[in-house]
Amino acid sequence: MNTARRPAYAADAEHHRRDAPRYCPRCGCDLVGTGIAVEFWEGTNRVFHTWCAACRWTGDITPMTQMVGHEPEH
Amino acid sequence: MLTAEMNEELTRVGPGTPMGELLRRYWYPVAFTRELEDFPVTRTRLLGENFALFKTPNGRYGILPEACPHRKASLAYGVVEPDGLRCSYHGWMFDHSGTCLDQPAERDETNFRDRVRADAGAAQEMGGLVWAYIGPAPVPELPRFDVYVMDGVRDVGWAELPCSWLQIMENAVDPHHVEWLHGRYFEFIGRHQGFTAPASFGKKHEKVGFTAFEWGIIKRRVVEGASEEDDDWKIGHPLVFPYNMRVGGGGIEQMQIRVPIDDTTTRFMLYTTHAPDGGVFGDQPTVPDYEIPWRDDNGHHITNYVEGQDIMTWVSQGAIPDRTTEHLGRSDIGVTMLRRMFKEQMKIVADGGDPLGTVREPRERIDLPCEKNKFHAGAGFALDFMSMGSTCFSPQLEELKRLHIDAAARVQPQAAAS
Numbered sequence: 001m002n003t004a005r006r007p008a009y010a011a012d013a014e015h016h017r018r019d020a021p022r023y024c025p026r027c028g029c030d031l032v033g034t035g036i037a038v039e040f041w042e043g044t045n046r047v048f049h050t051w052c053a054a055c056r057w058t059g060d061i062t063p064m065t066q067m068v069g070h071e072p073e074h
Numbered sequence: 075m076l077t078a079e080m081n082e083e084l085t086r087v088g089p090g091t092p093m094g095e096l097l098r099r100y101w102y103p104v105a106f107t108r109e110l111e112d113f114p115v116t117r118t119r120l121l122g123e124n125f126a127l128f129k130t131p132n133g134r135y136g137i138l139p140e141a142c143p144h145r146k147a148s149l150a151y152g153v154v155e156p157d158g159l160r161c162s163y164h165g166w167m168f169d170h171s172g173t174c175l176d177q178p179a180e181r182d183e184t185n186f187r188d189r190v191r192a193d194a195g196a197a198q199e200m201g202g203l204v205w206a207y208i209g210p211a212p213v214p215e216l217p218r219f220d221v222y223v224m225d226g227v228r229d230v231g232w233a234e235l236p237c238s239w240l241q242i243m244e245n246a247v248d249p250h251h252v253e254w255l256h257g258r259y260f261e262f263i264g265r266h267q268g269f270t271a272p273a274s275f276g277k278k279h280e281k282v283g284f285t286a287f288e289w290g291i292i293k294r295r296v297v298e299g300a301s302e303e304d305d306d307w308k309i310g311h312p313l314v315f316p317y318n319m320r321v322g323g324g325g326i327e328q329m330q331i332r333v334p335i336d337d338t339t340t341r342f343m344l345y346t347t348h349a350p351d352g353g354v355f356g357d358q359p360t361v362p363d364y365e366i367p368w369r370d371d372n373g374h375h376i377t378n379y380v381e382g383q384d385i386m387t388w389v390s391q392g393a394i395p396d397r398t399t400e401h402l403g404r405s406d407i408g409v410t411m412l413r414r415m416f417k418e419q420m421k422i423v424a425d426g427g428d429p430l431g432t433v434r435e436p437r438e439r440i441d442l443p444c445e446k447n448k449f450h451a452g453a454g455f456a457l458d459f460m461s462m463g464s465t466c467f468s469p470q471l472e473e474l475k476r477l478h479i480d481a482a483a484r485v486q487p488q489a490a491a492s
């Protein structure tokens with residue numbers, strides 16, 4: 001068993017850097033430096049709360065690997 | 075979670091940085107008025123820069139960069155004269171606006187004097203504090219928030235903390251921490267140290283909400299046993315952008331001030347005005363202030379009072395926390411919203427506008443929304459607040475308790491007697 005300790009949460013930081021939205025979904029402006037994308041987690045989702053400085057679009061962006069629906073009582 | 079660049083941008087407060095430019099649009103308390111009464115010039119540090127703060131005999135305050143424009147000796151060791159501050163090294167003299175009035179060793183006709191200026195800020199007094207503005211002209215009005223100008227008995231605790239001001243502001247939009255840090259943890263420490271922690275702080279949060287408004291963000295909560303009809307939700311209390319939080323309840327009105335001294339140092343101040351209904355307030359020629367102890371002789375945090383617990387979390391997060399490896403959840407939306415607000419306001423400043431909370435018209439008093447009945451806990455809140463919070467270190471603790479007890483007796487004679 002490999003017990004060597006690795007820097008805490010380095011992989012999470014790396015995923016954030018890789019997946020944080022780089023461009024505004026509305027106007028396509030560069031978010032890096034001008035906008036902001038704050039990542040928070042909810043259940044299995046990673047949510048990027050995003051704001052674009054150029055067009056002021058504000059919203060949450062949630063990458064997904066699977067569409068999940070629900071079945072109403074019947 | 076943030077990228078390292080974003081964390082950097084949000085936490086650097088020096089001149090020329092985007093956050094530094096935003097923060098330079100606000101007034102900050104930089105000294106107690108009593109300090110300049112004791113001695114009319116002092117050194118003060120704000121947003122990563124050092125200044126000489128002085129008071130001329132006519133009662134006017136001035137603030138100049140500490141380094142003399144001549145050969146950079148400290149003006150904080152200058153000579154205060156009727157018209158301004160004179161450098162003690164070669165006698166160059168500057169007035170409140172930074173104009174050089176005298177260069178004794180230079181020949182008068184050379185007009186060298188007119189080519190030298192000290193980059194002066196603005197300074198004035200309010201509520202026993204000296205306030206400074208070091209940003210670009212035009213100088214905005216100093217906001218006269220209610221706690222600083224209302225009638226009551228003032229009491230100011232302070233501490234200098236080795237961490238960024240931003241994490242302290244994030245705490246101001248984090249209602250959940252109260253139930254854990256000042257609830258469960260308080261109770262745990264009490265059990266081990268032999269005291270009973272106040273029950274009202276441990277109440278479970280059922281719902282939290284945040285609303286942007288003209289001075290910042292209003293924070294709301296519904297605690298167990300309360301409803302949306304209660305003050306904690308209906309009124310809430312605000313984060314006053316960009317460096318304060320207004321709290322209160324039970325006749326205690328408080329501004330929690332977090333002055334960014336530099337990237338990794340914050341002057342934390344609890345400016346409290348005790349103003350219970352029925353209270354009789356005497357004269358206070360000077361506003362009493364005291365340092366709040368937050369570390370013991372072994373260097374351990376003192377955590378048996380409310381703000382000591384807060385300070386433990388802020389300082390232990392690190393001088394600048396590594397936000398690239400934090401893990402925010404849905405309960406951190408207040409924090410998320412605050413970071414966005416900082417970015418929005420940086421952009422407004424970059425575009426040449428006035429950021430949130432800039433006051434351009436003089437106003438006598440600015441009232442901030444703040445709940446009266448805190449945590450659904452009634453009047454007992456005031457006494458808990460004092461004995462379980464930093465006020466327990468106040469030299470006027472006994473007088474303050476008496477003020478609240480007497481006021482309650484005057485308002486509700488039967489209830490106090492029973």
Ligand code: FES
């Ligand atoms: S649970 Fe929030 S910092 Fe540990």
Ligand SMILES: [Fe+2]
Binds near residue numbers: 251252255256380384
């Ligand atoms: Fe707290």
Ligand SMILES: [Zn+2]
Binds near residue numbers: 024052053
């Ligand atoms: Zn956009």
